[in-house]
Amino acid sequence: MLSTIEFHAIFTMYRLPRALQCRFFSKKAFELSPEVESALREKRPVVALESTIITHGMPHPSNLTTAIAVQDIIRAQNAIPALVAVMNGTIKVGLSNKQIEELADPKSKAVKTSRRDFPYVISNKLNGGTTVSGTLFVCSSVGIDIFVTGGIGGVHRDGEVSLDISADLVELGRHSIMVVSSGVKSILDIERTLEYLETEGVCVVTYGSSKNFPAFYSEESGQLSPYHVMEPHQAAKLLHSSKQIGLDSGILLAVPVPNQFSIDLKEMNTVINLALDAAEQQGINGKNVTPFVLDKVSQLTKGKSLETNIALIKNNAHIGAKVAVEYTKLNKMSPPGVPPVIQKDNKRPVVIGGSVLDCALTICDELQSRGYRVDYSAAERWSGEVGIQIEDNKITMCANIDTQSYQ
Structure with a gap:
């Protein structure tokens, strides 16, 4: 009689191809650019990017120039960028520069699109900037395993009272995808966010020489990740191993902002508290809190926080692309889900x-x-x-x- 391990090994050898394992979706709702479609078909490294950073995270024209620069950085590492957004009710995976310009224009009135918002945005043929949770859903649907962003959402401060917890955390627990980010946005409760990620089964790893978990604008948050890796190859092995054993939860690779752009944590906390107070006084709530606070923080730091934000997303793209290249190499040697040796x-x-x-x-x-x-x-x-x-x-x-x- 076959053991459980032997049966799983045989089953995974003969299961459906990756493209068919993904969610079945309407071709009318999803549209992959020729570049992204070709790369996925040929199993070349692809790195997904969210678009909320363009539509709600940065002012114009910084959002436009940063988006194009990030794509260039990924291509320079021999990977293919796949910027995800909703354009006129169609989910786009891979945008042209012209489409990015349209999305970055404040006149586009793009909707901040999380998982819950897709039905409304698509049915009304609107433009949408996908959040981390929305982008994770799309990545899972089309078969992209690595996704780069600035910082993920999390448990808001006083979240134990308001229950304001980002859908990003739940989606990370649903999909076997690696998210490369500078940790959690520092306007949030980082300690509780890490606890929630543990509950969701998300593997949290710091990229660097220590386990110090970054705080978006700052290199360190005062919290520790369970693990750390120092090279792209090590990070790629994490994802590859996760796929091998069939885990359906994700990995958060937390990349500290480069030292020269890091802002002192105490200084940032003071600024963030002022911004949060302003949001409360003006009655800002729900999904409007993060864009409002980020803009207020930029004003209070006289643009320094925006400079740091741009630096960290570029750095994350550089590292994420390297990880994607190493991950592709591992897949060629031993495809995920297929043990290298079966007796x-x-x-x-x-x-x-x-x-x-x-x-x-x-x-x-x-x-x-x-x-x-x-x-x-x-x-x-x-x-x-x-x-x-x-x-x-x-x-x-x-x-x-x-x-x-x-x-």
Whole structure:
């Protein structure tokens, strides 16, 4: 009899191709650029990018120049950028510079699009900047495994009272995707966010020489990740191993902002508290809080926070692209879900089927016509052999194993 591990190994060898494992989706709702579609088909490294940073995270024209620069950085590492957004009700994966210009224009009135917002944005044919959670959903749908952003959402300060918890955390627990970011936006409750990520089964790893978890604008938050890696290859192995064992939760690779752009944590906390107070006084709530606070922080730091934001997303793109390249190399050596070595078992499997007796009774019309009560009549019997039926249908565990039934 096959062990659980052996059965899983055989099953994963013959499961559907990656493209068919993804969610089935309407071609009308999703549109991949030729570049992204070709890269996925040829199994070349692809890095997804969210678009809320363009529509709601930065002022114009910084949002436009940063978006184009980030794509150039990814291409320089021999990976393909896949910027995700909703354009006129269609989910786009991979945008041209012209489309980015349209999305970055404040006149586009793009909707901040999380998972919950897709039905409304699509049905009304609107433009949408996808959040981390929205982009994770799209990545899972089209088969992109690595996604770069500035910082993820999390548990808001006083979230234990308001229950204001970003959908980003839930989506990270739903999809086996690596998110490369500078940790959690520092306007949030980082400690509680890390606790929530643990609950969701998300593997949190700092990229660098220590476990210090970054605080977006600052190199360190005062919190620690469970683990750390120092090279792109090590990070790629995390994702590859996760795929090998079939985990359906994600990985957060937390990349500290480069030292020369880091802002002192105490200084940032003071500024953030002022921005949060302003949001409360003006009645800002829900998904409008983060854009408002980020803009207020930029004003209070006289643009320094914006400079740091741009630097960290570029750095994340650089590292994320390197990880994607290494991950692709690992997949070529040993595709996810297929163990590198499966020991051959010479024992022959046994197909056991139930012994079924089929009966057919034939009623004699002549007896009925003469008024006799019919309690029984001619009967024909034959055996039904489930084991042989299985064998006849060629149900085999793998290519070189014979089946044998015992009657």
